[in-house]
Amino acid sequence: MHAKVLPFSKETIDAIAETYPTPFYLYDEKALRTNVRALQDAFSWNPGFKEYFAVKATPNPFILKILHQAGLGVDCSSLAELIIAEKVGLNGENIMFTSNNTPAHEFQVARNLGAIINLDDLEHLAFLKKHASLPELICFRYNPGALKAGNLIIGHPEEAKFGLTRTQLFDAYRLARDQGIQRFGLHTMVASNELDTDYFVETAVILFDLVTELTHTLGIQFEFVNLGGGLGIPYRPEDTPLDLQQLSSKIRHYYAQKIATKKRPPLKIFMECGRFITGSCGCLVARVRHIKQTYKLFAGLDACMADLMRPGMYGAYHHISVLDKLNIEPQATYDVTGSLCENNDKFAIDRHLPELAVDDLLMIHDVGAHGHAIGFNYNGKLRPAELLLRENGVVVPIRRAETLADYFATLDFEAVNQFLV
Numbered sequence: 555m556h557a558k559v560l561p562f563s564k565e566t567i568d569a570i571a572e573t574y575p576t577p578f579y580l581y582d583e584k585a586l587r588t589n590v591r592a593l594q595d596a597f598s599w600n601p602g603f604k605e606y607f608a609v610k611a612t613p614n615p616f617i618l619k620i621l622h623q624a625g626l627g628v629d630c631s632s633l634a635e636l637i638i639a640e641k642v643g644l645n646g647e648n649i650m651f652t653s654n655n656t657p658a659h660e661f662q663v664a665r666n667l668g669a670i671i672n673l674d675d676l677e678h679l680a681f682l683k684k685h686a687s688l689p690e691l692i693c694f695r696y697n698p699g700a701l702k703a704g705n706l707i708i709g710h711p712e713e714a715k716f717g718l719t720r721t722q723l724f725d726a727y728r729l730a731r732d733q734g735i736q737r738f739g740l741h742t743m744v745a746s747n748e749l750d751t752d753y754f755v756e757t758a759v760i761l762f763d764l765v766t767e768l769t770h771t772l773g774i775q776f777e778f779v780n781l782g783g784g785l786g787i788p789y790r791p792e793d794t795p796l797d798l799q800q801l802s803s804k805i806r807h808y809y810a811q812k813i814a815t816k817k818r819p820p821l822k823i824f825m826e827c828g829r830f831i832t833g834s835c836g837c838l839v840a841r842v843r844h845i846k847q848t849y850k851l852f853a854g855l856d857a858c859m860a861d862l863m864r865p866g867m868y869g870a871y872h873h874i875s876v877l878d879k880l881n882i883e884p885q886a887t888y889d890v891t892g893s894l895c896e897n898n899d900k901f902a903i904d905r906h907l908p909e910l911a912v913d914d915l916l917m918i919h920d921v922g923a924h925g926h927a928i929g930f931n932y933n934g935k936l937r938p939a940e941l942l943l944r945e946n947g948v949v950v951p952i953r954r955a956e957t958l959a960d961y962f963a964t965l966d967f968e969a970v971n972q973f974l975v
């Protein structure tokens with residue numbers, strides 16, 4: 555069993571909690587940069603390797619600015635994500651626009667930014683031409699269907715709404731070629747939180763073979779393959795972390811065999827991980843508000859599922875540390891809950907923890923990706939602040955907590971008073 559390392563010291567959290575009310579998200583700049591460097595170093599053998607961070611995982615401009623500075627591009631899928639990218643100085647081929655069911659306006663904005671357009675359907679080529687313009691570089695998203703097994707979060711590829719079938723891909727690139735497009739990329743995204751390197755190696759091989767076949771059949775050259783995101787992180791103490799070196803060297807082996815032997819320009823490998831970059835770099839800090847004993851023992855926190863939906867939505871495991879009781883063995887079994895009027899509002903079910911008391915400070919681990927981002931306002935819950943611990947030890951608030959004024963901003967109470975009188 556791997557011990558779960560505390561990403562921040564107890565003293566750090568205690569000091570921050572004196573200034574900032576709980577609950578809050580806290581991110582670690584140093585860990586962020588370490589994760590980026592690990593991925594870049596692992597694939598440095600591939601000239602042009604680039605990670606396009608999936609903005610949806612952690613759509614905070616401060617975080618994106620750090621990642622941009624560290625050399626990453628971004629993967630956007632909506633207007634808001636494009637705007638955030640632009641605001642932190644990203645543009646051109648530093649942005650990959652991987653959207654689906656896309657409105658015309660978003661294609662226009664993406665084209666104006668010079669983003670790489672990754673189309674989700676054959677028909678979208680004509681749609682793009684009609685509503686924006688055709689780019690010189692085009693990418694299509696491949697859905698390998700039964701060739702790949704899915705998992706709980708992402709589902710089975712055949713059931714998924716994303717991407718083109720294999721046959722459609724040949725038609726799509728032919729159509730693009732015949733319309734004068736000269737630069738090409740191929741994309742797929744079939745995994746989520748996968749820790750098995752072979753799953754990604756298999757994906758890479760599928761793309762390497764497909765690129766070779768498309769080139770052979772259509773006489774077009776590919777500049778890149780994008781393997782998507784989905785690299786997993788060890789949420790549970792007993793999980794074995796993904797072996798990045800092993801992943802890289804296996805992919806390198808097939809690249810040498812299937813790509814490098816062909817007399818073609820080098821093929822760049824792109825990825826668009828979210829979780830692997832930011833997941834382990836963030837935690838949610840909350841306090842115990844009430845302890846309650848009925849048929850089970852409950853610890854009610856001042857955070858709820860609206861702050862972190864993954865446990866309630868997927869039954870996802872997030873490790874919980876009790877900061878004042880780090881060296882105390884678990885003595886009791888709790889359901890750790892929030893305050894929503896929904897019974898799946900639980901951060902953990904039947905979790906063995908040291909005996910808890912009101913006001914205990916808890917750290918919920920590994921929420922840096924798909925954490926704050928998937929938050930919501932049900933029951934009028936206000937979304938929590940996000941803080942960043944800089945490498946120099948300074949804490950920077952990178953998003954303030956929501957207020958009731960924010961929550962009510964879209965309502966006009968004066969109009970309500972005039973209404974029905």
Ligand SMILES: *Cc1c(COP(=O)(O)O)cnc(C)c1O
Nearest residue numbers: 608743783784785826827828829
């Ligand atoms: C969600 C998503 C990602 C990022 O997934 P992670 O599991 O966070 O790596 C990348 N690409 C696309 C198209 C996605 O939808």
